[in-house]
Amino acid sequence: MCAIQPWIQCTTSGSSSMRIFWRSWAGPVMCEVTTMNMQQFVWDIEHLDALDSARFGGKATGLARMVEAGIPVPPAFAIGTDAFHVYRQSGKQLPQRLIQQVREAMDQLGGKCAKSFNTGGMPLLVSVRSGAQVSMPGMMDTVLNLGLDARAAWRMIEASGNSAFVIDTWMRFWRMYADIVLGLDGEEIIGRVTAQRTEAEASPSEATLSQLEMALVRSFEEDGEQVSLDPHEQLLHAVKAVFDSWDSSRAKAYRKHLGISDDLGTAVTVQAMVFGNSDANSGSGVAFTRNPNTGERKLYGEYLTGRQGEDLVSGESTPVDLAHTQSGEHAALCSDLEEYGRTLEAIYHNSVDIEFTVESGTLYLLQVRAAKCTASAAVKIANDLVREGLILPRQALTMVTSDQLKRLLRPTFETTALSVAQVLTNGIGSSPGHAAGVAVLDADRAAELAASGQRVILLRPTTSPMDIRGMLAAQGIVTAKGGGLSHAAVVSRAQDKPCVVGCESIQIDLQARTFEIDGKLHREGDYLSMDGAAGIVYAGDLPLTNNLGGSPELIQLLAWADELSQANLSCSVGHLQEIDRLPSEALSISVIGMTDVAETLGLIDDLVSAVAKIGQTEFAQADATDLLCSVAEQIGRWLLEKIDQGPIYLRLPRLSSERARNLVPGWSELDPRLHLPLGHPGFYRPILEGLEQACQQAEKTLTVLLSGVTETEEWQRYACELEAFPALKGGVSINSVAGLASAPEMHAQGACLWLDMDQIVRSSHGFLAERYFSSACFDEFLQQGVMSRNPRSALKPFLKDLLAQLGTQAAQADACVGVDCALASDLDLVQALYQLGYRHFGIPLQQWQLVRLRLGQAAS
Structure with a gap:
C-alpha cells in the first residue's frame, strides 16, 4: 500500500507548472510538476483578449476588435508570444503542445470556411503573419497562400474554373516560401520551372500540376534543400520562420533605432486567405481614415484590381488612388471603408490604417492599426479628434512624440537658394520634409557613409526590407517606382523622413553607379536636395534654415500641454x-x-x-x-x-x-x-x-x-x-x-x-x-x-x-x-x-x- 497519496492540486491559467500536494503520515508534502504540455499557445481571434497586445500582438488584437465590432474579417487564430519565448528557450524547437494545437486550430478554421486543409474538398489556404506588440512595418516576415500541393491545386481549379489564378497563387507561395523559410532566391527557383509552369497553364490537369511540383522539388534540390510537400509541415516551418524573423538583422536595426526592446518577441497570426487576384471583381488595398501626410479627414489609400497585397507594397504596379475615385466605379468600396473607418476610429481613438482585400465583390478587412503619419499630420489629427469629441486633450498629447515634434520644427530650404534651384525631377511626395546630401544607390553603402558623418540621399529603383539600414541612416529617400503606400513611403512616414517615390524619369544603373534623368547622366556622389511634401528633387546641396515657428494646431496642442503641466x-x-x-x-x-x-x-x-x-x-x-x-x-x-x-x-x-x-x-x-x-x-x-x-x-x-x-x-x-x-x-x-x-x-x-x-x-x-x-x-x-x-x-x-x-x-x-x-x-x-x-x-x-x-x- 502506498504511504503517500494525492491530496489536492492547483494550477494557474497560462502557467508552465502545477503544484501537487500529497498527504502522508508526516503531513502534506508539496512538489512542482512541469505541465508545459498543458499550456495554451493557440487562441481563436473570436475568443482572445483584444486588449492583450503583449501576448497576441497588434495584428491579432486588431482582428479581434473588428470581429467584436461586426466588421467582416476572414477567420483566424493567433499563436501567442509565450510560444515564441518557449521556442527561443528550447533551442528553436516548436513545443509538441503547440504543434498539436495548431492542427486542431486548422481543423476548426476549415470548418468555419467550409474548406479543408490538405484533406480533400475545396482547399483552405492561409497566410502566416508576424504579430509584434509594436508595429514594425516591413521588418518581419509573412508567408501567403500556404495550403496547396498538386492534388489540392487541381481540386481548386476544378472548383473555381480559373487555372491561371490557382497556378499564380501556388507559385507565389513557393516564391515566398523559398525566400523566407529557406533563405533562397525565390525568383530564381521559380524561374527554373518556367517550362513546366507554361505547360500546366496551357493544359491544366492533375498530371501537369504534378510535373510542375516535381520540377520545383528538383529545383530546390539543386540548392541543397529537401522540401516537404505536406502543407502541415510547411505551416510549421512558416511559423518558425516568422519567429526567427524577430532576430533578423533588419528587425534588430529597426528596434535599435526606435528603442524597442528585443525581449518583446512576436506572436503569429494564421488567417484564412481571401484572394484579391481571383477575378476582375477582386483586388487588394490599404486605406487610411485620414491623410497620413496632412491629417485631412478624408479617405486616403490605394487599390490594385486583380492583385494581392504584396503587389501593392512592392511598388511595382500603379494602383488606383482611393481619394480621387469615391464617386467612380469604386464608390461602394470607398463608402464601406469610410463606414468601417469611423467605427474603428471610435475604438482606437485615433486615425487608423486598414489592409483589405476584395474577393469576387466581397470586402474583407485583414488588418487595422493606429496610423503611422507625419508629424504635421499627427498634430492636426490630435487636434481634430479633440474637437470631434473622440478624445480629451490629455490623450491628444500622447499622440505626438518628442521625435515627431523635432521633425516638425526641422529646417527648411532657404528661400533665396530655393528660388534659383534646378529641378531635376518630380514624383509623389509621400513623406514631407526637406533634406540634402550625396546620392547613394546602395543601402549598405548609404549606412557606411552616414556613419562617417556624410549626409546621404538614398536613391533606389524601389526599396525592400533588405534596405532598412540605409533607409534609417539616410537624410531622405527617392525611388524611381512606387506609390504613396509602397515600402519606401510607409517606412519613411514611420520615421517621418522625407521621401519622394514614383520618379519615373530616373533610370538607375546599379552596376555603373550612375543614374540618368531626362537624358542627362549623373553619378553616385552627386549632391541632391529633396522636398518630400511637394515631391520635387533638386540638383545640388541647398542650404537649410531653422524653423522655430508652429502651426495653429501645434500652438493649441502646446497650450493644452501648458494647462496640464x-x-x-x-x-x-x-x-x-x-x-x-x-x-x-x-x-x-x-x-x-x-x-x-x-x-x-x-x-x-x-x-x-x-x-x-x-x-x-x-x-x-x-x-x-x-x-x-x-x-x-x-x-x-x-x-x-x-x-x-x-x-x-x-x-x-x-x-x-x-x-x-x-x-x-x-x-x-x-x-x-x-x-x-x-x-x-x-x-x-x-x-x-x-x-x-x-x-x-x-x-x-x-x-x-x-x-x-x-x-x-x-x-x-x-x-x-x-x-x-x-x-x-x-x-x-x-x-x-x-x-x-x-x-x-x-x-x-x-x-x-x-x-x-x-x-x-x-x-x-x-x-x-x-x-x-x-x-x-x-x-x-x-x-x-x-x-x-x-x-x-x-x-x-x-x-x-x-x-x-x-x-x-x-x-x-x-x-x-x-x-x-x-x-x-x-x-x-x-x-x-x-x-x-x-x-x-x-x-x-x-x-x-x-x-x-x-x-x-x-x-x-
Missing part, C-alpha cells in the same frame, strides 16, 4: 542676441550671467581690469571700485531696457570658475578671498551699487544671484548686505552638491534659488571641466558598460534624494525655485525633475517647445 518655462539664452528671437509665448528668460552681458556690450576688458586691481594699492582699489560700479550700472541699464516682461535673474561673476581662470591674467595671484562668494567686499559691493543705480533710474527691480554658495550662513550674510540696496532682490545660484544640500534651508529663509544643473551634474560626477563630454561620448561609455547611466538624462540615487528634498518646497505655488537646464539636461532629466516637484525651468530656445510637450505628457 502648470509648468513655468523660461528661456535659457546661450548668446544674448537670442533675446531678440524669443517667441512671444516665452514671458521671461531664466538666468543671465553678468560676464555674458559684459562680453556682449564690450565691457569684458573693463571687468577683468577691475578684478585684477582689487586688493592692490589704495589708488588701484578705488579705481577698481569705480570701474566695477560703472560696468554694473551699464549692464543693469541694458538688461532693464532689453527685457520688458517677466523677472530678470542676473548671476554675479564667480571668480573661482574655469572661465575666470582663462579670462583674468595672473588669476593665480589674485587675492584668495575673491574665490569665495562673499570673500572680498571690494568686489561685490561696487557691483551691487551699480546695479542699484540702474534699477532706481529705470524704476524696476533685479534679482541678483550669488554663485558658489555652499552654506546657509553665506546666504544670511548676503541677505544682510542687500538691505542697503532696496531695488535689488536676493537669490542664490546653486552650482554644487554641497550647495544643493543646504538649499532647502536657504529657501526656507527666503532665498530665491536657481539650480545650475550643468554644474551640479559636473560636481556630482567629479568631471574636471565645466564643458565636459558630449552625450555621444556618454552613450559610448554606456554601450561599453563603463557607466551605469547617462548623467545628462538620469540622476544618481544620492543626487535624486537631494533634489527630492528641495522638490517638495519647489512644488509650492509661490516657491521661487528654478532649474536652469542650459547644457546638461535632456528631456528625460527635465521630466524626472518635474516629477520630483519642480515647476520652473530655464531651457534653451531650441528645446522650448519640446519641453512643453514632454511636461504636458508627464502630467497626462
Whole structure:
C-alpha cells in the first residue's frame, strides 16, 4: 500500500507548472510538476483578449476588435508570444503542445470556411503573419497562400474554373516560401520551372500540376534543400520562420533605432486567405481614415484590381488612388471603408490604417492599426479628434512624440537658394520634409557613409526590407517606382523622413553607379536636395534654415500641454542676441550671467581690469571700485531696457570658475578671498551699487544671484548686505552638491534659488571641466558598460534624494525655485525633475517647445 497519496492540486491559467500536494503520515508534502504540455499557445481571434497586445500582438488584437465590432474579417487564430519565448528557450524547437494545437486550430478554421486543409474538398489556404506588440512595418516576415500541393491545386481549379489564378497563387507561395523559410532566391527557383509552369497553364490537369511540383522539388534540390510537400509541415516551418524573423538583422536595426526592446518577441497570426487576384471583381488595398501626410479627414489609400497585397507594397504596379475615385466605379468600396473607418476610429481613438482585400465583390478587412503619419499630420489629427469629441486633450498629447515634434520644427530650404534651384525631377511626395546630401544607390553603402558623418540621399529603383539600414541612416529617400503606400513611403512616414517615390524619369544603373534623368547622366556622389511634401528633387546641396515657428494646431496642442503641466518655462539664452528671437509665448528668460552681458556690450576688458586691481594699492582699489560700479550700472541699464516682461535673474561673476581662470591674467595671484562668494567686499559691493543705480533710474527691480554658495550662513550674510540696496532682490545660484544640500534651508529663509544643473551634474560626477563630454561620448561609455547611466538624462540615487528634498518646497505655488537646464539636461532629466516637484525651468530656445510637450505628457 502506498504511504503517500494525492491530496489536492492547483494550477494557474497560462502557467508552465502545477503544484501537487500529497498527504502522508508526516503531513502534506508539496512538489512542482512541469505541465508545459498543458499550456495554451493557440487562441481563436473570436475568443482572445483584444486588449492583450503583449501576448497576441497588434495584428491579432486588431482582428479581434473588428470581429467584436461586426466588421467582416476572414477567420483566424493567433499563436501567442509565450510560444515564441518557449521556442527561443528550447533551442528553436516548436513545443509538441503547440504543434498539436495548431492542427486542431486548422481543423476548426476549415470548418468555419467550409474548406479543408490538405484533406480533400475545396482547399483552405492561409497566410502566416508576424504579430509584434509594436508595429514594425516591413521588418518581419509573412508567408501567403500556404495550403496547396498538386492534388489540392487541381481540386481548386476544378472548383473555381480559373487555372491561371490557382497556378499564380501556388507559385507565389513557393516564391515566398523559398525566400523566407529557406533563405533562397525565390525568383530564381521559380524561374527554373518556367517550362513546366507554361505547360500546366496551357493544359491544366492533375498530371501537369504534378510535373510542375516535381520540377520545383528538383529545383530546390539543386540548392541543397529537401522540401516537404505536406502543407502541415510547411505551416510549421512558416511559423518558425516568422519567429526567427524577430532576430533578423533588419528587425534588430529597426528596434535599435526606435528603442524597442528585443525581449518583446512576436506572436503569429494564421488567417484564412481571401484572394484579391481571383477575378476582375477582386483586388487588394490599404486605406487610411485620414491623410497620413496632412491629417485631412478624408479617405486616403490605394487599390490594385486583380492583385494581392504584396503587389501593392512592392511598388511595382500603379494602383488606383482611393481619394480621387469615391464617386467612380469604386464608390461602394470607398463608402464601406469610410463606414468601417469611423467605427474603428471610435475604438482606437485615433486615425487608423486598414489592409483589405476584395474577393469576387466581397470586402474583407485583414488588418487595422493606429496610423503611422507625419508629424504635421499627427498634430492636426490630435487636434481634430479633440474637437470631434473622440478624445480629451490629455490623450491628444500622447499622440505626438518628442521625435515627431523635432521633425516638425526641422529646417527648411532657404528661400533665396530655393528660388534659383534646378529641378531635376518630380514624383509623389509621400513623406514631407526637406533634406540634402550625396546620392547613394546602395543601402549598405548609404549606412557606411552616414556613419562617417556624410549626409546621404538614398536613391533606389524601389526599396525592400533588405534596405532598412540605409533607409534609417539616410537624410531622405527617392525611388524611381512606387506609390504613396509602397515600402519606401510607409517606412519613411514611420520615421517621418522625407521621401519622394514614383520618379519615373530616373533610370538607375546599379552596376555603373550612375543614374540618368531626362537624358542627362549623373553619378553616385552627386549632391541632391529633396522636398518630400511637394515631391520635387533638386540638383545640388541647398542650404537649410531653422524653423522655430508652429502651426495653429501645434500652438493649441502646446497650450493644452501648458494647462496640464502648470509648468513655468523660461528661456535659457546661450548668446544674448537670442533675446531678440524669443517667441512671444516665452514671458521671461531664466538666468543671465553678468560676464555674458559684459562680453556682449564690450565691457569684458573693463571687468577683468577691475578684478585684477582689487586688493592692490589704495589708488588701484578705488579705481577698481569705480570701474566695477560703472560696468554694473551699464549692464543693469541694458538688461532693464532689453527685457520688458517677466523677472530678470542676473548671476554675479564667480571668480573661482574655469572661465575666470582663462579670462583674468595672473588669476593665480589674485587675492584668495575673491574665490569665495562673499570673500572680498571690494568686489561685490561696487557691483551691487551699480546695479542699484540702474534699477532706481529705470524704476524696476533685479534679482541678483550669488554663485558658489555652499552654506546657509553665506546666504544670511548676503541677505544682510542687500538691505542697503532696496531695488535689488536676493537669490542664490546653486552650482554644487554641497550647495544643493543646504538649499532647502536657504529657501526656507527666503532665498530665491536657481539650480545650475550643468554644474551640479559636473560636481556630482567629479568631471574636471565645466564643458565636459558630449552625450555621444556618454552613450559610448554606456554601450561599453563603463557607466551605469547617462548623467545628462538620469540622476544618481544620492543626487535624486537631494533634489527630492528641495522638490517638495519647489512644488509650492509661490516657491521661487528654478532649474536652469542650459547644457546638461535632456528631456528625460527635465521630466524626472518635474516629477520630483519642480515647476520652473530655464531651457534653451531650441528645446522650448519640446519641453512643453514632454511636461504636458508627464502630467497626462
